[in-house]
Structures are given as structure tokens and as C-alpha cells.
Amino acid sequence: MSAASVMYNPTVARLTYRALLGRRRALILFALPLLLLVISAAVRTLSGADDSTASGILSGFALATMVPLIGVIAGTGAIGSEIDDGSLLYLLAKPVKRSTIIVTKLLVAIGVSVGFAAMPTFFAGLILDGNGQHLAVAFGVAAVLASLAYSAIFLFLGVVTRHAVVVGLVYALLWESLIGNLVPGARTLSVQQWALALAQKVADPGAVSSSVGLPTAVVLLICVTLAATWFAGRRLRSLTLAGEE
Amino acid sequence: MTTIAIDNVSRWFGNVVAVNDVTMIISPGVTGLLGPNGAGKSTLINMMGGFLAPSTGTVTLDGATIWRNEGAYRHIGIVPEREAMYDFLTGAEFVRANAELHGLSDPGAAAKKALATVEMEYAQDRRIDTYSKGMRQRVKMASALVHEPSVLLLDEPFNGMDPRQRLQLMGLLRQMGVDGRTVLFSSHILEEVEQLAHHIEVIVAGRHAASGDFRKIRRLMTDRPHRYLVRSSDDRTLASALIADGSTTGLEFDIHDKALRIQAVDFMRFTELLPRIAREHGIRLYEVSPSDESLESVFSYLIAA
Numbered sequence: 001m002s003a004a005s006v007m008y009n010p011t012v013a014r015l016t017y018r019a020l021l022g023r024r025r026a027l028i029l030f031a032l033p034l035l036l037l038v039i040s041a042a043v044r045t046l047s048g049a050d051d052s053t054a055s056g057i058l059s060g061f062a063l064a065t066m067v068p069l070i071g072v073i074a075g076t077g078a079i080g081s082e083i084d085d086g087s088l089l090y091l092l093a094k095p096v097k098r099s100t101i102i103v104t105k106l107l108v109a110i111g112v113s114v115g116f117a118a119m120p121t122f123f124a125g126l127i128l129d130g131n132g133q134h135l136a137v138a139f140g141v142a143a144v145l146a147s148l149a150y151s152a153i154f155l156f157l158g159v160v161t162r163h164a165v166v167v168g169l170v171y172a173l174l175w176e177s178l179i180g181n182l183v184p185g186a187r188t189l190s191v192q193q194w195a196l197a198l199a200q201k202v203a204d205p206g207a208v209s210s211s212v213g214l215p216t217a218v219v220l221l222i223c224v225t226l227a228a229t230w231f232a233g234r235r236l237r238s239l240t241l242a243g244e245e
Numbered sequence: 246m247t248t249i250a251i252d253n254v255s256r257w258f259g260n261v262v263a264v265n266d267v268t269m270i271i272s273p274g275v276t277g278l279l280g281p282n283g284a285g286k287s288t289l290i291n292m293m294g295g296f297l298a299p300s301t302g303t304v305t306l307d308g309a310t311i312w313r314n315e316g317a318y319r320h321i322g323i324v325p326e327r328e329a330m331y332d333f334l335t336g337a338e339f340v341r342a343n344a345e346l347h348g349l350s351d352p353g354a355a356a357k358k359a360l361a362t363v364e365m366e367y368a369q370d371r372r373i374d375t376y377s378k379g380m381r382q383r384v385k386m387a388s389a390l391v392h393e394p395s396v397l398l399l400d401e402p403f404n405g406m407d408p409r410q411r412l413q414l415m416g417l418l419r420q421m422g423v424d425g426r427t428v429l430f431s432s433h434i435l436e437e438v439e440q441l442a443h444h445i446e447v448i449v450a451g452r453h454a455a456s457g458d459f460r461k462i463r464r465l466m467t468d469r470p471h472r473y474l475v476r477s478s479d480d481r482t483l484a485s486a487l488i489a490d491g492s493t494t495g496l497e498f499d500i501h502d503k504a505l506r507i508q509a510v511d512f513m514r515f516t517e518l519l520p521r522i523a524r525e526h527g528i529r530l531y532e533v534s535p536s537d538e539s540l541e542s543v544f545s546y547l548i549a550a
Contacts, residue, residue, distance in 0.1 A: 011345040015331055022333040085329035090388065093294065093323045094346040095315050237313055240297045 009096055012104040020077050020112055028073055029112065032066045033120030040124040051135060054128035055207060058139040059199075062121040064192055067146045068172035070117040074109040075154025076164040083239070084162060092239070099233040106155050106229055113147035138203035142195035149191045149221050152228040159232045159239070187211040194221045247307055247320055247395040247427050248272050249293055254302030256288050263288040265451040266302075271429050275422035277442030278431040279462070285451040286431040287326065290400045293429070294323045306396065319347070322389035326400035328381060330373050336360065336384045337369035340391055347392040359387040364413065378405035386414070397421060399430040403437055415441050439463065470494065471512055472536045475505045475519070478529040486522045490514075506536070 020026060039061070043053060079102075082088035091101055121143040125136025153171075157164040179186045187193045188211070196210035197217035210217070249271040256264040264285045271293070280286050291297040292304045295311040295318070304311050311317045331339055340359055344352035360369050363383040368376065373384065382402065389397060397418075403411050418441060422428050432438050438445055439459045447455040447462060455465055477483050480498060484505055487493045492515040495508035509515035523530050 009346070011342050015334075015342060018333060019331065086325065086327040087329040087331055089296065089323070089325055089327075090330065090343060091346065092296070093318050093321070094343075095318045095348065096346055097315060238298070240291070 006097070007100055007103045008107065009100050009104050012091060012096070012101055013108050015091070016078050016105050016108040017112065019082070020074060020108065023077070023081075025073055025077060029070060029116045032069060033116050036062055036066055036120050036124045037127065040127040044127055044129075049129040049132060051129050051132045051207065054125060054132065054135050057128060058121060058125055058135060059196065059208070062117075062124060063139060063143060063146065063195060063199075064177050065173075067113070067117045067121065067143050067195075068150055068176050068191070069169075071109075071113050071147060071150025072154050072165060072168035072172055074112040074116070075151045075156075076158040076168055078105040078109040078112075078151075078155055078158065080158035080162075080164045083159065088239075092236075098236040102155070102159075102229060102233040102236055106151055106232075109151035109155055110148055113151050114144055118143035118147050133204040133207040135203055135207060138199040138201075138208060141202050142199035145198055145221060146191050146195035149194070149225050149228075152225040152232075153191070156228040156232040156235075159235045184211065188216070189220075191221070191224070193217070246273055246425070249311075249396065249427065249429070250303075250305045250308075251289070251293070252303045252305070254289075254292065254299045254304060256285075256292060256297065256300045262451055264292070264299075264448075267448070267451075267453045268302075269446050269453060269456065271427055271446075272444070273422070273425050273427045274444060275418055275428045275430070275442050276444045276446060277438030278429060278446050278448060279433070279435060279438045280431075280448035280454075281433050284433075284448045286433075286448055287400055288451075289448065290398055290429070290431055294321065294398050319392065320395045322392065322394035322397045324382075324385045324389045324397070324399040324402055326404070328378070330381065330385065330388075332374040333372065335370050335372055336365055336376070336380075336387075339373060339384060340369075340387045343388040344391045349392060352391075355391050355393075356387075359391040360384075362390060362417065363387045379407055379410040382406060382414075383410070386417075394426070396427045397429070399428070401432060402430050403432060403434075435462075435466065468510070468512065471509045471515070473507045473509065474502075474532065474534050474536050475507060475530065476503065476532040477505070477523065478531070479526070480505050482526055483522065483528050486526060487518070490518055492518055504532070 122136050122140030125139050154168045157167055176192045193210050193212045194217035197212045197214045199208045200210045201214055251267055251269050254267050278286050292299050298312045306317050341352055341356040344355040349355045360366050363386045365383050418428050445459055445462045484496050488496050492509050492511040494510050497506040499506055
């Protein structure tokens with residue numbers, strides 16, 4: 001068996017994305033990016049192409065709100081509901097490594113986040129100012145990396161708590177949007193700022209600013225993603241499904 | 246030959262003891278795990294299925310620890326009590342997914358065979374969320390059988406099944422036992438266990454109360470003192486005739502309730518004696534009711550025995 005097939009199980013992936021896209025919650029997955037594209041088109045039509053407006057929408061709505069929200073839905077939805085209703089038992093009672101289940105579910109969550117959050121961010125950038133100052137590419141790349149971290153964090157939350165969605169929303173909305181913008185120190189521990197550091201690097205000089213340096217951002221992003229994934233796998237190994245006792 | 250060994254196992258949740266120092270061996274054939282609701286049957290099955298670690302003691306499958314041992318699932322099939330499945334799949338898709346997860350070489354054929362075994366082919370292309378409880382139960386069963394495990398664990402499998410489905414499942418489990426597989430199912434209904442299991446393990450309040458074949462368990466359950474409340478047209482005559490027989494060990498004439506409270510030791514003989522005496526003496530029986538027939542009291546007697 002190759003290393004890839006040890007860490008990725010296509011059946012687990014299929015069940016996960018069907019569960020993710022088959023629920024009512026999936027409507028938000030379609031609604032949010034659609035909203036972003038509609039707003040972008042409206043802004044472009046009404047006020048023409050403007051780089052600072054584009055930057056404002058891409059960072060204020062796309063990266064600060066939409067990407068974390070989609071991350072919450074994809075990350076917690078990839079495993080949380082299966083733990084809640086006990087159907088995860090059918091995955092666990094198989095000769096499949098628990099780490100394989102986590103990594104596969106993480107890949108699905110990342111795929112969904114990239115598809116429903118990062119790609120629309122890129123397209124919104126194109127609509128807003130046709131990649132002026134490389135903003136579309138910059139925010140697209142930033143959204144991809146943020147999706148990675150959010151998926152891992154919220155998947156981990158989905159494994160450790162039954163209130164993953166609430167905790168995830170509080171984190172996404174309060175920490176990232178509010179506290180991150182008010183308390184300077186909190187910005188260092190903000191996925192959004194790490195992503196912005198990358199956007200800053202990709203975009204033309206001065207177009208995007210982040211309060212975190214690029215090396216710090218990259219290191220933290222990688223560490224958080226790996227740590228969340230590792231702990232989720234570890235937690236799943238000792239997960240007890242006897243919740244109704 | 247596959248054997249599950251439960252060795253000095255206890256499991257507690259916080260300060261509640263769910264399973265208290267249980268030791269038992271589950272061998273090939275059909276074993277019934279009998280006990281009232283909340284006795285710890287599910288906790289035991291969860292430990293045998295590797296979903297719960299024992300607080301102390303060991304649970305092993307042919308010597309190998311089951312907890313945190315994914316490889317054990319090549320030999321174990323599990324039918325959980327909880328209803329939730331991947332409800333957005335059809336029955337066929339669900340069973341096939343289970344076959345794939347087991348890494349079977351031909352998952353399609355295995356799924357087909359398992360669905361045929363539980364007679365669910367007719368509804369296999371319907372989504373699971375349209376199934377009745379009995380149909381769900383059978384699809385769960387198919388998913389557990391798809392890799393032809395040598396051990397099958399079923400938690401209250403007959404709950405919610407109609408009599409025909411019940412018979413069908415009993416036949417299936419019986420056949421698996423005959424084939425040399427180790428089948429363990431839990432139930433709180435003695436008759437269910439008696440019909441199917443060649444061996445019975447009784448669990449009460451987390452403790453291992455009795456073990457043996459159904460005759461032994463039945464005897465333990467029927468030989469205990471039985472208490473009855475009887476109202477008749479002539480309580481005093483009935484009382485004197487009953488106490489003359491060895492099957493009755495105690496009699497109380499309850500003036501307040503206008504009834505007889507009787508304690509009988511020989512269940513079979515007493516149930517034959519009472520109507521015969523009534524007939525011989527021309528006494529009308531208005532009421533004969535067992536006053537401690539709840540399953541819990543039967544089980545608690547077993548513990549004391």
C-alpha cells in the first residue's frame with residue numbers, strides 16, 4: 001500500500017462530502033459565496049473598478065467573515081454530526097486507522113472550504129477590479145491558506161466538543177472579526193492576520209497590510225494546522241461512543 | 246474458533262459503576278446477554294466492540310486487546326442499538342460503503358450477498374431515511390455481516406421488530422451459531438433469549454448474576470419463592486387447603502384488603518395446585534396476581550442466589 005492510500009480513504013471521503021453537501025446547512029455554503037459575488041458585481045456596476053474598495057470587501061467580508069464561516073460549516077460538519085448521532089460508529093468499527101479517518105475528513109473539509117470560500121474570493125476579486133494590484137490572486141491565496149487552518153481547527157473542535165458549531169461561530173465572529181480588530185495583541189493569534197500576511201506578500205506593495213510578519217504567519221499557520229490535525233486524530237483514537245449511558 | 250474473554254472488567258462513569266468486576270467467556274455459538282434496562286449490557290457490548298475502554302480489567306479477542314485495535318474489526322461485526330446511519334444513502338450504497346471500508350476485494354458482491362442474507366434486496370435502492378425500524382435493523386445487520394465476521398455483537402437487536410422479522414432474524418443468528426461463529430446479543434426479555442441462545446449470561450445492576458444454559462437460568466428464575474395475591478369467594482377454605490400442600494410456604498390473610506397473600510416455592514406445582522383446589526372446593530377465584538413478577542425482582546433474586 002502506498003503512503004497516500006494509508007492516509008486517505010476514498011470511501012470515508014465520499015461519505016463525508018455527501019454528508020456535508022446533503023444537509024440543509026449546505027445552503028449556507030452556497031448562499032455566502034453567492035452573496036459575495038452579487039455584492040462584488042453590484043459594487044463594480046455602481047462605482048466602477050476601485051482597488052481600495054476591492055481590498056475592503058475582500059478583506060472585510062470575504063476573508064474576515066465568509067472564509068471562517070464556511071470553515072466552521074465544513075470543519076465541524078465533516079465529523080461533528082456523525083459523532084453526535086453515533087453514525088461515526090460505522091467508520092470506527094472498521095480496520096481503518098483513526099488517523100486516516102481524520103486526515104481524509106480534513107482533506108474533504110479543505111476541499112469544500114477552498115471550493116466554496118477561496119475560489120469565490122478569487123472570482124470576487126476579478127469582478128471587483130480585474131486583479132488590479134494582484135488583489136484577486138493575493139486574497140485568493142490567502143483564502144486558500146486560511147481555509148486550510150480553519151478546516152483543521154474546526155475539525156478538531158468537532159471531535160472534542162458537542163458544541164463545536166457554537167464555539168466555532170464565537171471564534172470566527174468574535175475573535176477574528178471583533179477582538180482581532182480591537183485588541184492588537186490578539187491579531188498575532190488570528191488566522192485572518194496570517195492569511196493577510198500572505199496576501200501582503202503577493203499583492204503590490206502597500207495594497208494589503210497585516211499586523212503579523214510573513215515568517216511568523218507561515219510558521220503559526222503550519223503549526224496550528226498540524227497540531228489541530230494531530231490532536232483530532234489522537235482524540236478519535238480514544239473516542240467513546242457510549243454517549244447514551 | 247473465536248472467543249471473547251472479559252476478565253475482571255469494571256467500568257465506571259464518574260462515580261457511577263456501570264459494570265462491576267465481570268468475568269465471562271463468550272465462545273462460538275449464540276450467547277444471550279440478559280438483564281433489565283440499565284443493567285450495563287450496552288456498556289459491556291461497547292467494551293467488546295472496542296468503543297469503550299474498561300476502567301479496570303481486560304477485554305480480549307483470542308488474546309488480543311480489543312480497545313484501540315482497529316485490526317480486531319476484521320473479525321468483529323457490530324449491530325448497534327442506536328438508529329443513526331448514513332440516512333442519505335440507499336441501503337445498497339450504505340452496505341457497499343461498509344464493504345469498501347473493510348477493504349474487501351469485491352465490495353459489490355459482498356454487499357449484494359449481505360443484503361440477500363437479510364432479505365432487503367427489494368428495498369435496497371431506497372434511501373435509508375424512508376425505512377421502517379425493522380428495515381433499518383436489517384440493513385444494520387447486513388452492514389455488520391458484509392465481511393463475514395467470526396464474531397457478531399448485537400445490542401437489543403429485536404427491539405422494534407415485528408414478529409415475522411423477529412423470527413427471520415432469529416433463524417439467521419441461529420444459523421450463524423451453527424456455522425461456528427460467536428454471536429452475542431443483548432436483551433431484557435427472557436423468552437427472547439431462551440428461544441435463541443444456547444448459553445445465557447445474566448447481568449443485573451452491573452454485576453454478573455448468573456451464567457448457564459436456558460434450563461439452568463429458567464430454573465433459577467422459577468424456583469425462587471413466588472408471591473401471589475389471591476381473592477376468592479372463600480379465602481379461609483382456600484388458605485387451609487393450600488397450606489396443607491408443600492408447595493406453599495407462607496400464607497397471610499389480609500383482612501384489610503380482603504385477600505390472601507401467598508408465598509409459593511414450587512412454581513410449577515403451585516400453578517397447577519391452585520385451580521385444582523378451587524375446583525374441588527367449589528371456590529371461585531376472583532383474582533390471582535403475581536405481586537413480584539417484575540423482571541427487576543426476578544433478577545435481584547438471581548443476584549442474591
